[in-house]
Amino acid sequence: MNSELIQHLSKNLKPVRPARTPIQQSMILILLSIFIVAFACLFWYLRKDEFHIPQGRSLLESVLLFLAASYGIYQACLSTSPHFTSIRFSKKSVVFLILWFFVLILSFLSLYFLNQEESLIALKYNTWLCPLVILTSSIPISIISYFFVQRGAVLFARNTFLYLSLASLCFGAFGLSFICPWTDPLHEILWHLTPVLLLTIGIAALQIVIFKKIQKYFKG
Amino acid sequence: MGEMKNWEQMMVEAQNGNSMAYETLLKEVSHYLTSYLRYKLGPQTDPQDILQDVLMTLHRSRHTYNSDYPFKPWLYKIVQSRLIDFFRKERRSIDYRLTYEDESCEVIRAEAEISQIEITDFKKAVEKLSADQQKVLLALKLSGKSIKEVAQDLSISESLVKVTAHRAYQSLYRYLES
Numbered sequence: 001m002n003s004e005l006i007q008h009l010s011k012n013l014k015p016v017r018p019a020r021t022p023i024q025q026s027m028i029l030i031l032l033s034i035f036i037v038a039f040a041c042l043f044w045y046l047r048k049d050e051f052h053i054p055q056g057r058s059l060l061e062s063v064l065l066f067l068a069a070s071y072g073i074y075q076a077c078l079s080t081s082p083h084f085t086s087i088r089f090s091k092k093s094v095v096f097l098i099l100w101f102f103v104l105i106l107s108f109l110s111l112y113f114l115n116q117e118e119s120l121i122a123l124k125y126n127t128w129l130c131p132l133v134i135l136t137s138s139i140p141i142s143i144i145s146y147f148f149v150q151r152g153a154v155l156f157a158r159n160t161f162l163y164l165s166l167a168s169l170c171f172g173a174f175g176l177s178f179i180c181p182w183t184d185p186l187h188e189i190l191w192h193l194t195p196v197l198l199l200t201i202g203i204a205a206l207q208i209v210i211f212k213k214i215q216k217y218f219k220g
Numbered sequence: 221m222g223e224m225k226n227w228e229q230m231m232v233e234a235q236n237g238n239s240m241a242y243e244t245l246l247k248e249v250s251h252y253l254t255s256y257l258r259y260k261l262g263p264q265t266d267p268q269d270i271l272q273d274v275l276m277t278l279h280r281s282r283h284t285y286n287s288d289y290p291f292k293p294w295l296y297k298i299v300q301s302r303l304i305d306f307f308r309k310e311r312r313s314i315d316y317r318l319t320y321e322d323e324s325c326e327v328i329r330a331e332a333e334i335s336q337i338e339i340t341d342f343k344k345a346v347e348k349l350s351a352d353q354q355k356v357l358l359a360l361k362l363s364g365k366s367i368k369e370v371a372q373d374l375s376i377s378e379s380l381v382k383v384t385a386h387r388a389y390q391s392l393y394r395y396l397e398s
Contacts, residue, residue, distance in 0.1 A: 002250050002268060002271055002272060002275065003247075005272055005275055005276075006243060006246040006247055006250065006275065007243065009242070009246060009275065009276075009279045010239045010240075010242045010243035010246060011239065012239070013234065013237055013238070013239040013242050014237060015235065015236050015237030016235050016282060016283040017283060018235060018283055018284075018285070018286060018287075019283050019284045019286075021286070080284070081284050081286075082281060082284055082285075082294045082295075082297035082298055083284075083285075083286055083289045083293070083294050083297075085297055085301075087300065087301075087304065152281075152284055153277070153280070153281035153284045153298070155277075155281075155297060155298065155300075155301035156301060156304075
């Protein structure tokens with residue numbers, strides 16, 4: 001049975017170009033993602049929100065988000081090369097996200113002890129636009145990175161697509177930090193961080209399902 | 221070490237479209253992996269299906285091989301991923317059987333008890349064999365090695381391996397019959 005398969009595989013074997021290294025792949029994807037985020041920010045800026053350069057704490061958050069996104073993409077590219085892939089989900093990929101969470105919690109607490117009313121002002125208004133901006137800018141990144149990454153060897157689909165969706169949503173949140181007029185920490189916890197975490201799982205699950213269906217289709 | 225170098229060279233040639241090198245590589249790899257998979261899966265499972273899956277994945281991922289790195293760890297990652305998939309599917313099917321097929325469960329349990337008794341008897345029988353006979357038997361039947369490989373491992377002639385194995389089978393047969 002296997003000898004037939006071997007003959008079938010080796011017959012009409014076409015030359016293949018060796019894949020790029022994970023660093024090269026991730027550099028390309030990061031540049032593409034920056035381009036998409038810039039385009040999405042421009043789109044939202046023209047319509048409603050105000051563009052601004054983050055300063056102080058917001059700048060630190062933007063840097064952390066950019067690092068989380070870039071590292072997520074690097075991990076995703078790493079996981080599609082059998083030379084480097086690992087069965088376990090790398091906890092290092094969420095380090096920057098945890099740091100972002102701590103920055104937000106600490107700033108919320110410090111604001112709460114200084115001015116309780118001001119720190120809780122985010123509870124009084126709903127800003128659905130923030131998760132929408134994150135989603136609209138991360139969906140094109142997820143689609144492009146999905147097609148980019150599945151050209152490699154996706155051996156552990158769960159890990160690869162978790163890294164990818166995490167990275168694309170962090171890029172979305174990174175772009176949002178340039179156009180969101182609300183900078184109070186509770187708003188960012190409720191309308192930036194929480195959607196990133198929830199959507200990461202959702203988008204990753206969707207990508208895994210699509211990937212498995214496509215694989216099954218080609219196997220069949 | 222020589223074998224490893226050959227596989228690396230063959231893989232690079234396969235990437236360049238050399239079908240002869242690729243065919244040889246796949247044949248050697250499948251021969252090598254058969255015993256490895258048999259060891260990992262145990263005697264109850266036929267490794268051919270997973271081996272086929274591994275070969276397909278290897279074929280699809282051949283462009284990800286980088287000649288700066290050794291071939292074997294690259295191959296093992298592919299095998300590992302296919303094994304994990306297999307065990308996940310197996311666990312799901314076992315869960316299904318245990319949940320929905322109570323009657324079959326009883327049969328499975330009864331069969332397991334019987335096979336447990338047989339295994340215990342068999343273990344006792346193997347313990348009765350001489351040390352050399354045990355070594356030869358385990359290498360041939362458990363590790364799935366060929367007579368030639370066993371002879372090389374134990375530094376004895378191939379004919380002596382055959383004689384030792386034959387005597388081991390006879391002793392086992394006699395013990396289990398009694």
